[in-house]
Amino acid sequence: MDAGAEATPVKVSARDLDVFYGATQALHGITLDARANRVTALIGPSGCGKSTFLRSINRMNDLIAGMRRQGTILLDGRDIHDPDVDVVDLRRRVGMVFQRSNPFPKSIYENVAYGPRIHGVSDRTTLDEIVRTTLEQAALWDEVKDRLGASALSLSGGQQQRLCIARALAVEPEVLLMDEPASALDPLATARIEELIHELKERYTILIVTHNMQQAARVSDTTAYFYMGRLVEMGPTAQIFTNPSKQETEDYITGRFG
Amino acid sequence: MSSRIPGRPAGAWKGHAFVALCGAAAAIIVAMLAVILFDVVRSGWAGLGWQFLVSAPSEGMRGGGVGPAIFGTFALVLLMTIAVVPLGVLTAVYLFEYARPDSGFARAVNLAVSNLAGVPSIVFGLFGLGFFVRFVGGGIDRVFHGGELAWGKPSILWAALTLALLTLPVVIVTTGEALRAVPVAAREASFALGATKWQTISRVVLPQSLAGILTGAILAVSRGAGEVAPIMFTGAAYFLPKLPSRLTDQFMELGYHVYVLSTQSPDIEATKPILYSTVLVLLFLTFLLNATAIAIRARFRAALRPQDA
Ligand SMILES: Nc1ncnc2c1ncn2[C@@H]1O[C@H](COP(=O)(O)OP(=O)(O)OP(=O)(O)O)[C@@H](O)[C@H]1O
Ligand SMILES: [Mg+2]
Numbered sequence: 001m002d003a004g005a006e007a008t009p010v011k012v013s014a015r016d017l018d019v020f021y022g023a024t025q026a027l028h029g030i031t032l033d034a035r036a037n038r039v040t041a042l043i044g045p046s047g048c049g050k051s052t053f054l055r056s057i058n059r060m061n062d063l064i065a066g067m068r069r070q071g072t073i074l075l076d077g078r079d080i081h082d083p084d085v086d087v088v089d090l091r092r093r094v095g096m097v098f099q100r101s102n103p104f105p106k107s108i109y110e111n112v113a114y115g116p117r118i119h120g121v122s123d124r125t126t127l128d129e130i131v132r133t134t135l136e137q138a139a140l141w142d143e144v145k146d147r148l149g150a151s152a153l154s155l156s157g158g159q160q161q162r163l164c165i166a167r168a169l170a171v172e173p174e175v176l177l178m179d180e181p182a183s184a185l186d187p188l189a190t191a192r193i194e195e196l197i198h199e200l201k202e203r204y205t206i207l208i209v210t211h212n213m214q215q216a217a218r219v220s221d222t223t224a225y226f227y228m229g230r231l232v233e234m235g236p237t238a239q240i241f242t243n244p245s246k247q248e249t250e251d252y253i254t255g256r257f258g
Numbered sequence: 259m260s261s262r263i264p265g266r267p268a269g270a271w272k273g274h275a276f277v278a279l280c281g282a283a284a285a286i287i288v289a290m291l292a293v294i295l296f297d298v299v300r301s302g303w304a305g306l307g308w309q310f311l312v313s314a315p316s317e318g319m320r321g322g323g324v325g326p327a328i329f330g331t332f333a334l335v336l337l338m339t340i341a342v343v344p345l346g347v348l349t350a351v352y353l354f355e356y357a358r359p360d361s362g363f364a365r366a367v368n369l370a371v372s373n374l375a376g377v378p379s380i381v382f383g384l385f386g387l388g389f390f391v392r393f394v395g396g397g398i399d400r401v402f403h404g405g406e407l408a409w410g411k412p413s414i415l416w417a418a419l420t421l422a423l424l425t426l427p428v429v430i431v432t433t434g435e436a437l438r439a440v441p442v443a444a445r446e447a448s449f450a451l452g453a454t455k456w457q458t459i460s461r462v463v464l465p466q467s468l469a470g471i472l473t474g475a476i477l478a479v480s481r482g483a484g485e486v487a488p489i490m491f492t493g494a495a496y497f498l499p500k501l502p503s504r505l506t507d508q509f510m511e512l513g514y515h516v517y518v519l520s521t522q523s524p525d526i527e528a529t530k531p532i533l534y535s536t537v538l539v540l541l542f543l544t545f546l547l548n549a550t551a552i553a554i555r556a557r558f559r560a561a562l563r564p565q566d567a
Contacts, residue, residue: 060450092452102443104462115451118461164447171451 011036011205012057012094012175016071019052019061026052028229029071034175034222039197039206041216041237044226045252050209051099053226054177057207058094059087075175092119095173099180099209101160103152103167108144111152111163115171130170138166139196158189165196176200178208182215194219213253217241225249298541302534310535315497315515319523324536329501330414330509331543334489335479337418337505338425342482343475345422346429353430354437355459375427379487386420386492387412408506415505417493424488425478432477436470437463469558473551480547484540486513496522512540 012034019027027049034040042050055061057073059080072079080090092115103111112131113121121127131148135141140162144155152163161181168176178197182190197206197219210216216223217237224234225248233240233249244250309323316322349367357364396410403409440463448458464471486494495508496518502509519533520526 058450060446063446063449088452088454090452091450096450098443098446098450100443102441102447104444104447105466114448114461118448118451118453118457167447167451 018070041220095168109148302538305535342422350433390416417489432474436467476551
């Protein structure tokens with residue numbers, strides 16, 4: 001494992017976060033810190049609240065009718081629910097890559113340019129530059145540079161997911177939320193995304209949900225194990241995978257779980 | 259071997275009879291359509307020609323063609339489209355994107371839309387006469403023209419607006435369907451990049467609904483193009499020596515022309531060949547519009563089909 005141990009500043013911090021969907025409580029008092037330039041992996045069985053937690057950080061859950069929240073999330077020490085926090089600005093700073101790749105039915109170029117455009121960039125050379133650099137960052141440039149005008153839907157699944165990563169990077173976020181970004185991909189495409197995560201963490205704070213234990217072990221510095229809406233255990237990935245302090249965590253990681 | 263379940267259900271013949279009945283019903287419909295088409299084509303084909311399509315009626319409707327009626331139909335439908343598409347799309351966007359579905363206002367609009375669709379078209383005609391011609395037009399004349407008659411009479415504008423009202427539900431319903439068909443994932447992708455609701459609707463949702471909106475517009479046009487009752491009191495004319503050139507002019511129209519030829523002309527027998535040719539033109543236009551709608555729908559569906567990863 002690389003330099004996961006030495007502490008960088010806390011970028012995202014949840015404090016006693018409860019989330020309810022109607023009457024059901026999806027998260028129970030989550031307190032969790034994600035450090036800058038580190039990859040934090042969220043693992044746990046299906047339905048334990050990983051996506052809910054992720055979607056709380058960029059307030060995507062606000063769009064769900066009947067969602068209720070208690071507790072806070074701090075971004076750089078500031079409460080993201082402060083009345084003077086602009087949710088549009090928050091979502092620009094906290095990018096998201098979804099479990100199922102969801103490119104717009106527009107050209108490859110327009111997919112990447114979408115974010116900068118809505119935030120007021122209209123100069124063509126600037127847009128060209130953003131499109132090129134973010135596609136390079138997402139390791140897709142060489143495959144698409146000759147057909148930027150082609151429909152994004154003509155790309156393969158793995159390429160589409162990298163396009164979605166490029167699209168998220170194009171608004172220069174500080175935090176990147178990735179909800180099972182490789183779950184629909186073959187091993188080769190998955191390996192590329194994991195490589196990408198390694199490179200991206202030099203510039204971003206990354207939180208990634210994954211069901212793949214090897215993947216969590218490979219890409220993350222810190223791992224958090226969720227179970228039934230609670231944070232059971234969190235610590236350096238190496239320690240969680242070799243010497244977890246809770247029996248439940250060990251059962252889940254070793255596959256002895258349910 | 260003493261199974262209590264017989265191998266063949268006793269009432270099997272009922273199923274077969276039902277299938278036969280359904281088949282017969284379908285056959286009757288096809289047969290009727292075929293008879294109508296055959297009759298119209300047989301009697302109307304001979305009269306069709308370039309001259310018929312461009313020239314005006316003559317000899318007390320026994321000669322000439324339907325040129326002014328075709329022109330009037332296109333002008334009417336164009337004006338109607340200009341009115342109904344923005345109004346219908348805006349209403350649908352409000353209803354399906356902004357209004358809370360359980361709010362009193364949204365329910366009232368929904369109720370109005372579904373009831374509007376069931377109102378007989380002659381009622382629209384009377385409403386158009388009372389509201390657009392008398393009330394709005396008459397009002398304009400009183401306020402701006404010192405009571406002189408300019409807007410307060412039947413005209414292509416009032417007829418187009420009356421038709422727009424009649425076809426409004428079609429546009430609202432098809433646009434609504436198109437809006438709902440835009441996947442949540444596409445909206446979320448936009449919001450997650452920091453887009454506002456308006457940006458998401460204008461740059462993601464509406465472009466993806468374009469096919470549905472276009473289909474709705476064309477269905478509205480093909481519905482409106484054949485209606486006679488709504489324009490009868492609001493602007494259609496029996497015969498005009500001139501093509502309409504202003505919004506306040508009256509106009510000739512194909513559907514209304516059919517009505518005139520078949521009931522109002524001095525010598526109905528003598529106008530029959532022309533009547534059939536006119537019906538043929540009207541049917542052809544309507545079929546053409548429907549076919550266009552279907553083609554557009556199919557093309558956009560194929561283009562927007564989500565590719566699976
Ligand atoms: N929109 C919603 N409305 C109601 N309940 C929801 C909604 N989204 C999630 N839930 C519930 O909240 C709980 C947590 O769901 P969440 O999607 O966060 O789980 P997850 O850990 O991401 O699961 P998975 O690994 O299957 O993606 C589940 O019990 C789920 O049924
Ligand atoms: Mg999930």
